[in-house]
Amino acid sequence: MTTGERSTEIVRYTGDTLSRSRLWTELSEGELRRLAVAACRDHDRDTLWALTEAYFTTYGASGAKASAHTLRAYRQGLGVFLTHAGSRAVNLLRPARDLGPSFLREREAAGKSPGTVRLELAAVRLLYRALRWAGATTDDPFSDARPARDTTAPWDKRQPYSEEDLQALLAAAEPDTRTMLLLGAHAGLRVSELLALEWCDVDFGARVVRVRSGKGGKARQAVMSGTLALALRALGPGQPEHRLFTISDVAVRKRLRVLCLKTGVTYRAVHALRHYSGTKLYRAGSDLEAVARHLGHSTLETTRIYAKWSDESLRNSVGQW
Known part of the structure; x- marks a missing residue:
């Protein structure tokens, strides 16, 4: 050959x-x-x-x-x-x-x-x-290449969907899309994680959704909200070894974009559903470690973004001037 x-x-x-x-x-x-x-x-x-x-x-x-x-x-x-x-x-x-x-x-x-x-x-x-x-070269022309500094704060780049946004999306979504929205917004799953879910990962008794291979190959358990449990029961259950969804991540993003256009909600990408989950948890009184466990963050520095979004003290202070 x-x-x-x-x-x-x-x-x-x-x-x-x-x-x-x-x-x-x-x-x-x-x-x-x-x-x-x-x-x-x-x-x-x-x-x-x-x-x-x-x-x-x-x-x-x-x-x-x-x-x-x-x-x-x-x-x-x-x-x-x-x-x-x-x-x-x-x-x-x-x-x-x-x-x-x-x-x-x-x-x-x-x-x-x-x-x-x-x-x-x-x-x-x-x-x-x-x-x-491969032994094709010893050169590394990008070793000293540095992109320009990003001056936008992380919490300004990754805005979550608001409560009003989420409710509008849920009200207009078909059952399977509604379940995807709740897996992101309540269970805090990434697109790749929700698409990898099999019915054996859904534990109604323990009220958890098991993520077997999250970012970096890490496993975790995400708590199942009552609303998500109802949506999952309505969707299935299917065979234990079968996946909940059989579409691509591109199709998920397209669905959400179309749904946003339909409802007049600003499209913030699918990942903003996770941001909603983290922000709501922190505002409800959960500490950073609990939020990090729920979302599968490897460091608390990532989770601190949700504290920034949840801090209403500055808004309230200025609002009273």
Whole structure:
């Protein structure tokens, strides 16, 4: 089998992430390097992504448990860079000294948000780690590249849906969409977590929803509200090994966007449902540690954002002037 045929076989393989990565790790050092060099020469984005995914799955902190959303975001970020490099005939294996900073400045000048720029930077850094792993280059043009400082406070970027917003969405939603909304807004689940739920994870007796593989592969239990319990009972139960939902995360986001348009609610993305959950818990008197356990935060610093949103003292003080 020629190198080109081997490359085509690896890139077109549609098995699970771990199996795709294994095809790369089983290559000899010489063949791995040849495939990586050829992909860089041709700016072959499919092969470059397959190589990057294999490295990320093998050496990344999340390993094979990385969510489809994470992988898709990295692939999109890598695609943006490769479009930039292709339009300038960049030699990926011998890049110019200022390639990294110039790419970031261009993206910032184009009005891209700090979060988008950071994600694209992470994707490209991952590509070059994969290329060094493959023995294709020793260069790292993004090692000293730093995005511009984000001057927006975290709590101003991640606003939750209001109580009025949530009630309007729930009133207009179909039963399965309503259950998704409540899993986010009451149980605090991320999109990837609610889509991975199987009926065996729903414990009506203990009134908990079990998340077996949350962010970073962590497991946790989220308390089930009475409203969520009613919605889940109306939806199922299905077979224990069956998932509650069989749609993609893209479809979930589209549903919420359409629902927001229908109800006149400002679309704040699906993740803002989690923000609603954390904010409401803190306002109801739960301490930061309890909120962190419910949402599966690894540090209290992330949870402190909800304290900022919940602090009404300044608003009340100024309101009395």
